[in-house]
Amino acid sequence: MKLVRNSHTGRCVLMNNVRDKRKSDFSKECSDECPFCPGRKDILEYCRYEEVVNGKWMVRAIDNKYPALICDEERHNNGEIDYGKxxxxxxxxxxxxSFYKFSEEEFKYILKMYKSRFIDLESEKMVKSVIIYKNHLKNAGASKLHSHSQILSMSFIPPELEREIEMAKRGVFTREVNILLESENFISFIPMDSYLSGEIMIKNKKYSRFDKITIDEIEELSVTLKEVFKKICRVYGEIPFNVYLHSLPRKVDIKEYRWHLHIIPRKGKFGGFEFGTGLYINSLDVNKMYENFMSKE
Ligand SMILES: [Zn+2]
Ligand SMILES: [Zn+2]
Known part of the structure; x- marks a missing residue:
């Protein structure tokens, strides 16, 4: 579980042989097998967060059974592994x-959990960055149907975030064009030059770090997420998607950076062209897509 640079390509890769043991579960039936369904007592041992309303849990955070990184401080200090939870x-x-059907109230529980776990994981001294991400359905990389996100702390800053930070240091930021929604603290838009087809960004207007999100902003973002996913559903149907959250790492100081969400509806697939060139083809007509998103129901 270590970050290494491939000597042939120069690309960084996270070596990890544990995750290969993951089991897929996309059964249409809510089976006893689902580790995320209510009634699983064994999960309580690994439970890190729970919101209980009228005696029932609404959201829960648990340790990932197949972690991308492990939290072994001693081995990290010896240089054997990279640290992370x-x-x-x-x-x-x-x-x-799923995200396509959640109410504003349900998004609120989810965002409160995101914030709480983010603050907790980021507080450790070895941790340099934290990412939250979500895979919805198999074609977006999910191994379970039951709706879930993941949070990962890292003793390094991953290449994608590092690149954004480098651009931000130079004063280069995504242009906020094709605006889908705008409220007091958030702006949702379709970037013209996304390297992935169909990307939507939701950007906070005030803060560079996600842990600063207030309860009012959580309520506002819940409304935004509900609206954005309603639009995606209307245009594409309930297709697979990815979401990831970028927040400026604690030790980096760029006043103009704003934490944000990337939402990637998975229209396209990747193949030899992308592997061979390192380029992704954005084949969507962004103007047309914007028109579709803004058209009345
Ligand atoms: Zn389930
Ligand atoms: Zn980003």
């Missing part, structure tokens, strides 16, 4: 509900 955030007790 990896958790799964279960977003609903309902096996079948």
């Amino acid at each position: 990896h958790e799964v955030m279960i977003e609903t007790p309902n096996h079948f509900k």
Whole structure:
């Protein structure tokens, strides 16, 4: 579980042989097998967060059984591994509900959990960055149907975030064009030059770090997420998607950076061209896509 640079390509890669043991579960039936459904007592041992309403849990964070990184401080200090904690955030007790159907209230529980786990994981001295991400359905990399996100702390800054930081240091930021929604603290838009087809960004207007999110902003973002996913559903249907959250690492200081979410509806697939060139083809007509998103229901 170490970050190494490939000597042939110069690319960084996280070596990890544990994750190969993961089991997929996309059964249409809510089976006893689902580790995220209510009633699993064994999970309580690994539970890091829970929001309980009227005696029932709404969201829960648990240790990831197949972590990308491990939290062994001694081995990290010896230089054997890179340090990190990896958790799964279960977003609903309902096996079948997803971002496409969550209410504002449900998004609020989810965002409060994101914030709490983010602050906790980022507080460790070895940790340099924390990322929250989500894979919805198999074609977006999920191994379970039951709606969940993941949070990972790292003793390094990953290349994607490092690149954004480098651009931000030079004063280069994404242009906020094709605006889908705008409220007091958030702006949702379709970037013109995204390297992935169909990307939507939701950007906070005030803060560079996610841990600063206030309860009012959580409420505002819940409304935004509900609206954005309603639009995605109307244009594409309930397709697979990825979400990831970028927040400026603690030890980096760029006043103009704003924490944000990337939402990637998975329209396209990757193949030899992308592997061979390191380039992704954005084949969507962004103007057309914007028109579709803004058209009345
Ligand atoms: Zn389930
Ligand atoms: Zn970003």
